[in-house]
Amino acid sequence: MDRSQLSPTFIIPKGSQVVLTKDLQVSGAHKHADGSPLYKKSGSVGEVTDPPLTNEYPYLVRFADGHTVSAKRHELTVRRSDAPEDHVPKRELAAFEPHVFYKVLVGSRAFGLADEQSDEDERGVYLPPADWHWSLQPLPEQIEFKRMPDGRWLDHNEQTDGDDVCWWELEKFLRLALKANPNVLEVLYVPESCILHADVWGQRLRALAPSFLSKYLYQTYSGYVLSQFRKMKRELEKGRAHRPKHAMHLIRLLYSGITALQGQGILVDVGPYRDELLRIKREQIPFDVIFARALELDARFQDAYNVTALPDRPDVEAVDRFLIEARKSRAE
Numbered sequence: 001m002d003r004s005q006l007s008p009t010f011i012i013p014k015g016s017q018v019v020l021t022k023d024l025q026v027s028g029a030h031k032h033a034d035g036s037p038l039y040k041k042s043g044s045v046g047e048v049t050d051p052p053l054t055n056e057y058p059y060l061v062r063f064a065d066g067h068t069v070s071a072k073r074h075e076l077t078v079r080r081s082d083a084p085e086d087h088v089p090k091r092e093l094a095a096f097e098p099h100v101f102y103k104v105l106v107g108s109r110a111f112g113l114a115d116e117q118s119d120e121d122e123r124g125v126y127l128p129p130a131d132w133h134w135s136l137q138p139l140p141e142q143i144e145f146k147r148m149p150d151g152r153w154l155d156h157n158e159q160t161d162g163d164d165v166c167w168w169e170l171e172k173f174l175r176l177a178l179k180a181n182p183n184v185l186e187v188l189y190v191p192e193s194c195i196l197h198a199d200v201w202g203q204r205l206r207a208l209a210p211s212f213l214s215k216y217l218y219q220t221y222s223g224y225v226l227s228q229f230r231k232m233k234r235e236l237e238k239g240r241a242h243r244p245k246h247a248m249h250l251i252r253l254l255y256s257g258i259t260a261l262q263g264q265g266i267l268v269d270v271g272p273y274r275d276e277l278l279r280i281k282r283e284q285i286p287f288d289v290i291f292a293r294a295l296e297l298d299a300r301f302q303d304a305y306n307v308t309a310l311p312d313r314p315d316v317e318a319v320d321r322f323l324i325e326a327r328k329s330r331a332e
Contacts, residue, residue, distance in 0.1 A: 019078075020075060022042050022075050024071055026067045046061040047062055047063075100197070101125060101126065101202045102187075105194040106183075106194070107119060109194060110186070110191065111270050112271040120163045121163055127170045127201060130327065142167070144166045146160065146164060147165050178319060181220070182220070182224075185212060185217075209265065215308060217261065218261065221254070225257075229247075232246075232291075233291060254297040258301050261304035263308070263310065
């Protein structure tokens with residue numbers, strides 16, 4: 001459903017194509033030859049030429065023949081939302097869960113930084129039946145929601161305590177991993193104790209993890225981390241506070257990147273650096289010291305990059321074969 005159907009305050013922008021939901025009389029002096037009023041029929045498609053300031057007032061809609069009508073908001077639908085394929089029944093969120101073949105705990109639970117109040121945030125990958133790919137109903141590349149203690153699933157934007165859940169469609173997950181997305185790579189390297197579910201394809205996906213590691217990881221990690229630290233520094237110079245938790249994770253990413261370039265995979269459990277990272281999170285280390293530490297770690301990152309044995313690019317062919325085989329398995 002498009003935004004205009006979700007919010008009664010949404011103003012349909014000028015230039016949008018709309019569909020009349022009822023017959024409306026054409027504006028001005030236009031009439032039939034016999035003098036009777038001229039109408040545009042329900043289902044006619046026009047273009048908004050003059051939207052109102054609020055939906056209490058009418059829209060001016062122009063048609064291909066030059067005629068216009070004055071229409072209230074409830075007398076219009078955005079053409080995009082009136083497509084026939086939208087009548088294919090929507091899949092309920094719960095329908096995707098049986099197809100999540102790999103599911104893990106992430107965040108502080110996986111990092112070895114958890115305390116009694118830590119959430120149990122979850123990430124997963126789903127592999128749907130083949131006919132879902134063939135359907136007019138598009139597959140979501142990413143499904144996000146909050147799982148509440150009482151079992152309810154709420155929209156992920158809800159400002160409430162709950163565990164964050166994110167499931168990626170397999171192809172989307174693989175593409176992100178090939179780009180060395182840190183959040184995605186960590187899903188493949190969480191400790192065994194953080195694996196909630198992994199069927200045969202989940203185990204094969206986890207075994208595929210080294211195929212995603214390449215020198216490309218350096219620019220993904222280093223460029224992002226330093227740009228964020230410089231942004232924090234500018235904010236502090238303007239008298240604004242930095243986010244200590246964010247700074248902690250940026251330092252953590254540098255440790256993880258160094259480990260990866262050294263050929264040891266993605267470091268998720270940062271137990272050896274727990275004290276330092278928690279001191280950053282608790283604002284027990286001044287930002288200038290943290291920034292200097294980031295520069296020091298980045299220099300180590302550069303040194304590791306200069307001597308790494310990782311290939312120039314990830315093994316795209318192996319990943320592609322895996323995707324094809326996985327999808328074929330759902331067509332059987």
